[in-house]
Amino acid sequence: IFIVPQFKQMFEEFGLELPIATQALIAVSDSLLWLCQGPGIWVVLFVGTIMIVLMFLASIGVGTPLTHRFTTTMPLVGPIWQWCGAAAFSRLLATLLDYGIPLPEALLLTRDGVRDPDVREIAALFARGVENGRSLSELILESNRLPATIRPFVAWGERTDKLPEALHAVTDMLLTRV
Numbered sequence: 001i002f003i004v005p006q007f008k009q010m011f012e013e014f015g016l017e018l019p020i021a022t023q024a025l026i027a028v029s030d031s032l033l034w035l036c037q038g039p040g041i042w043v044v045l046f047v048g049t050i051m052i053v054l055m056f057l058a059s060i061g062v063g064t065p066l067t068h069r070f071t072t073t074m075p076l077v078g079p080i081w082q083w084c085g086a087a088a089f090s091r092l093l094a095t096l097l098d099y100g101i102p103l104p105e106a107l108l109l110t111r112d113g114v115r116d117p118d119v120r121e122i123a124a125l126f127a128r129g130v131e132n133g134r135s136l137s138e139l140i141l142e143s144n145r146l147p148a149t150i151r152p153f154v155a156w157g158e159r160t161d162k163l164p165e166a167l168h169a170v171t172d173m174l175l176t177r178v
Contacts (some may be wrong), residue, residue, distance in 0.1 A: 001036060004029035008055050055081075072118070080178055085116040087174035089123065094167030103163075104131045122146065136163070150174065 008026050011018055034040045038107025054071050072082040086147070092113045096106035106125050111123035122145050128137040137155035140146055150170050 001029065001032050007031065082147060083174045083177050085114070085119045086150060087171050087178065088114045088116065089119045089146070090150065090167045091131065091171040093123075094164045094171065097164040097167065103136065118145065147174070 004026060008029070011022075011026075022147065031040075035044065051074060055074075055077065072078045072085075074081075089110060093106055093110045096109055097103065107123050107127035107130060111120045111127065114120055114123070122143060125143065126136060127140045130136060135155075135158055137151050137158055140151045140154055153166040153173075154163065154172045159164035
C-alpha cells in the first residue's frame with residue numbers, strides 16, 4: 001500500500017518493461033489501494049452490512065430456506081451455521097425417537113420444532129420420503145443439504161436399530177465442531 005505505488009510510479013516514468021511477477025505485485029497493490037482507500041471500502045461495508053443483517057434475521061428464524069442456504073455458504077460462519085442447524089435437527093429427532101414416536105411423525109414434529117427454515121424444509125422432505133419407504137440415510141445422501149458426516153452415523157443407526165443413539169452421537173459431534 002505504501003511502498004509499491006512509489007516503485008510503480010518510478011517504473012512508469014522510466015518506461016521499463018517489467019517481469020510478470022512484478023506486474024502481479026503491482027496489480028495486488030492496486031487492488032488493495034482500491035479496497036482500502038478507494039470505492040472498495042464502500043463495497044466491503046455494504047456487503048458486510050448485508051451479511052450481518054442476513055445472519056441476524058436467520059438467527060431469529062426469519063427468512064426463507066433460500067436465504068438460510070445463502071447464509072451457510074458464507075466463509076467461516078457458514079459451516080458453523082449449518083452445523084448448528086443440523087445439531088438442532090438431530091437432537092430433537094433423537095429425543096422424539098427416544099420416546100417411541102414413529103420416524104415419519106418424529107420428522108414432522110422436528111420440522112415444527114426447529115427455527116432454521118432450511119432445516120424445516122429438509123425435515124418435511126425427509127418425512128415424505130420415509131413415508132414412501134425410503135431410508136433416512138439415503139435421503140440425507142441425496143439432499144446434500146446437511147453435513148455429509150451425518151450419513152454414516154444414521155446408516156449405522158438404521159442397520160443396528162439404534163437410530164436415536166446415532167443421532168445423539170451426531171449432535172455431540174456437531175456441537176463439538178461448533
